[in-house]
Amino acid sequence: MFRFFIAAVITLYTSLHAAVLSTEQLRGGLSAQTFDKTLASLCADTSDDDEYWYWLNLARLQQANGDYNSSIASFEKAYAILDEYENRATISVRNIGSFVGSSLLSKGSETYFGKGYERALMHTLNAINYIMLRKVEGAAVEMRRMEQRQEFWLIESDEKIKQAAKDKATAAARDTSTDTVPTNYSMAALLNSPDIRNLLNNYQDPFSYTLGYIISEISGLSDATGDEGSVFLKRAIALNPNVTKTINSSKTSVSPEKLHVNIVVLSGIAPAMKIEKIRFPIFHAAEYTSIDLPSYTPPGNDLNRLTIANGPRTFTPPRLLKSDMMAYKTLSDEFPGELAKAAVRATTKGIAAKQANDHFGDLGGLLTSLFFDLGSSIADSGFRNWETLPNSGYLMNFEAKKGETISIILNDRQESFTLPKTGKGVFILVSYLTHDNIRIDYADY
Amino acid sequence: MKYLSLSVALASVLILATGCSSTKGGAGMVGYDSNVKYGDAKAVETLTDAFGSTDLQSSAETLTQSLLQSRYIASAAQPPKVRLRSVNNLTYEHIDTKAITDKIRIKLLKSGQVRFLADKANLGEVYDERNLTTTVTDNKNIKLMTDADYVITGNVRSIKKASDDVKDVYYNISLELVNPQTGEIVWADEKEIRKVTSKSTVGW
Numbered sequence: 268m269f270r271f272f273i274a275a276v277i278t279l280y281t282s283l284h285a286a287v288l289s290t291e292q293l294r295g296g297l298s299a300q301t302f303d304k305t306l307a308s309l310c311a312d313t314s315d316d317d318e319y320w321y322w323l324n325l326a327r328l329q330q331a332n333g334d335y336n337s338s339i340a341s342f343e344k345a346y347a348i349l350d351e352y353e354n355r356a357t358i359s360v361r362n363i364g365s366f367v368g369s370s371l372l373s374k375g376s377e378t379y380f381g382k383g384y385e386r387a388l389m390h391t392l393n394a395i396n397y398i399m400l401r402k403v404e405g406a407a408v409e410m411r412r413m414e415q416r417q418e419f420w421l422i423e424s425d426e427k428i429k430q431a432a433k434d435k436a437t438a439a440a441r442d443t444s445t446d447t448v449p450t451n452y453s454m455a456a457l458l459n460s461p462d463i464r465n466l467l468n469n470y471q472d473p474f475s476y477t478l479g480y481i482i483s484e485i486s487g488l489s490d491a492t493g494d495e496g497s498v499f500l501k502r503a504i505a506l507n508p509n510v511t512k513t514i515n516s517s518k519t520s521v522s523p524e525k526l527h528v529n530i531v532v533l534s535g536i537a538p539a540m541k542i543e544k545i546r547f548p549i550f551h552a553a554e555y556t557s558i559d560l561p562s563y564t565p566p567g568n569d570l571n572r573l574t575i576a577n578g579p580r581t582f583t584p585p586r587l588l589k590s591d592m593m594a595y596k597t598l599s600d601e602f603p604g605e606l607a608k609a610a611v612r613a614t615t616k617g618i619a620a621k622q623a624n625d626h627f628g629d630l631g632g633l634l635t636s637l638f639f640d641l642g643s644s645i646a647d648s649g650f651r652n653w654e655t656l657p658n659s660g661y662l663m664n665f666e667a668k669k670g671e672t673i674s675i676i677l678n679d680r681q682e683s684f685t686l687p688k689t690g691k692g693v694f695i696l697v698s699y700l701t702h703d704n705i706r707i708d709y710a711d712y
Numbered sequence: 713m714k715y716l717s718l719s720v721a722l723a724s725v726l727i728l729a730t731g732c733s734s735t736k737g738g739a740g741m742v743g744y745d746s747n748v749k750y751g752d753a754k755a756v757e758t759l760t761d762a763f764g765s766t767d768l769q770s771s772a773e774t775l776t777q778s779l780l781q782s783r784y785i786a787s788a789a790q791p792p793k794v795r796l797r798s799v800n801n802l803t804y805e806h807i808d809t810k811a812i813t814d815k816i817r818i819k820l821l822k823s824g825q826v827r828f829l830a831d832k833a834n835l836g837e838v839y840d841e842r843n844l845t846t847t848v849t850d851n852k853n854i855k856l857m858t859d860a861d862y863v864i865t866g867n868v869r870s871i872k873k874a875s876d877d878v879k880d881v882y883y884n885i886s887l888e889l890v891n892p893q894t895g896e897i898v899w900a901d902e903k904e905i906r907k908v909t910s911k912s913t914v915g916w
Contacts (some may be wrong), residue, residue, distance in 0.1 A: 356915030357877055404801050411804045415872055422876060491867055492802050 287312035299704040327655040331698040335396040342393040373643030375650040383420035383470025384593040391475040403486040410479040469597040474588035474660040476503035509585035515665040527692030534699035535569030535658035537590035542647040558609040566658040574676040588660025761907040771885040771903040772815035782899040792861035795829045803870035879909040
């Protein structure tokens with residue numbers, strides 16, 4: 268009877284979380300041979316179509332496939348889910364449920380609504396969709412949204428910082444230490460890296476702001492918006508001084524035989540969040556206990572070398588979008604709270620097992636402990652995020668003669684692109700998913 | 713019995729976990745039954761704080777009335793030729809500003825106080841149509857087709873502010889009547905809209 272009950276619950280639970288494509292299948296299915304099948308599977312899998320991460324992953328793959336209209340539609344679905352979350356009641360039953368679940372049971376009980384940089388970057392990537400469809404005004408709207416979205420993240424971050432302090436106090440009251448990063452935690456070295464700690468913040472990136480400047484210039488609306496473009500550029504330079512190397516085209520119109528060239532390269536896949544279980548000396552009664560902490564799989568398929576050549580000129584665009592760094596910075600900022608929560612979860616589990624042991628004997632204690640582990644493992648397996656977010660973004664702006672050929676060297680591959688013979692400028696998007704799956708598309712204006 | 717009690721306790725834990733982890737962010741987009749009916753096109757719409765049909769209608773109404781009362785239109789010896797240029801969208805939303813200009817054009821045309829020239833987007837098609845009927849370019853006629861007495865331009869702007877509980881969106885829709893020969897702005901007006909959304913204190 269009891270075994271039947273467990274089996275039934277597990278079956279039910281697993282079916283609730285069954286996604287057609289696992290994280291590994293999604294991230295591993297991006298090569299030229301498998302990409303179409305991966306995209307088709309993701310499109311066909313509607314089991315998670317009320318999840319934020321699903322639409323983000325789909326939107327990214329559709330963009331890399333050149334299907335910009337579908338990508339916009341998918342991003343809009345993601346926005347709707349996030350908007351609904353951001354507009355929830357002050358005391359929301361769902362938020363409380365998620366909070367209680369993640370505080371007491373498992374990190375995987377949290378519903379994923381993205382981190383600050385992801386919420387900003389979805390608008391940046393969608394702006395690129397609009398440019399590719401030659402809807403520059405729409406692209407400009409997305410860049411404004413990119414900035415607007417940060418406001419809610421700041422409110423949410425502030426709440427998280429306050430909650431972290433409370434969690435830390437709770438853990439301290441229970442005589443559990445959350446002051447140090449566990450040495451056997453895979454992210455320990457990264458969290459202490461000066462490169463991560465010295466990032467200005469965890470949600471603003473110079474790539475988005477430089478793109479915002481270029482869009483503002485292309486749209487010709489910068490003056491009407493109080494020189495919005497210059498504001499974007501100043502912010503980009505404040506975040507990364509190398510941005511000045513990327514803008515090589517004059518603001519005024521070029522001579523008739525030339526045009527503005529804007530090249531954007533999006534490459535690789537950013538680290539994907541996972542939940543790591545580690546043994547940690549935190550609960551005195553049990554000596555060592557297992558705690559679950561958010562962690563990241565390494566980024567993949569990224570570029571080591573990018574060079575753009577136009578006649579005798581050679582450009583080496585600086586890496587402006589560093590999704591991995593922003594992910595690690597976010598984790599670093601949130602880590603004290605996460606560790607405190609993990610300690611509370613471990614303590615809850617210990618107390619529940621102890622009480623079950625007192626009431627039902629050794630077997631009861633053991634089964635309760637196993638149930639907690641099983642429940643959290645199942646919940647953790649369904650914990651997904653934006654697993655196809657580009658890891659790197661490069662941007663280069665310069666003037667070139669119409670009809671000329673430019674070379675784009677991506678690691679050991681050289682791609683050529685012939686510039687249009689008409690128009691004021693061209694926006695070239697290079698999507699580098701893997702070494703054999705590269706798409707170059709353009710929109711002239 | 714002992715095991716049954718334990719089962720119930722553990723089931724409660726698992727159900728709680730299931731309930732929490734399967735909490736969806738669902739934006740109400742899927743899985744709902746449809747129930748279609750006709751509504752009043754002029755009824756006030758307050759579904760969201762986004763720029764909507766009521767805003768479109770009230771903006772077009774206010775600005776058209778104001779424009780028709782301006783002395784350059786009201787006191788003109790004969791209805792002036794006007795070309796509607798684009799209204800720039802400088803907001804945080806994907807507003808179809810063509811819907812605003814189209815509505816204004818219809819209202820102005822119905823008044824009979826102005827004549828409209830084809831706008832920039834349609835001018836190419838008008839040229840094509842002419843080329844089908846004339847083999848020699850008639851510069852005089854082309855000039856008649858392209859020379860406007862006035863040009864209407866505009867902007868839609870918005871300012872969004874949010875606190876923990878309240879979201880405030882301010883829209884400003886402005887139009888200008890410009891003499892293209894002199895660059896003089898002979899009329900300008902605006903329509904302001906403010907929408908405030910408050911979060912519920914308690915909810916699902």
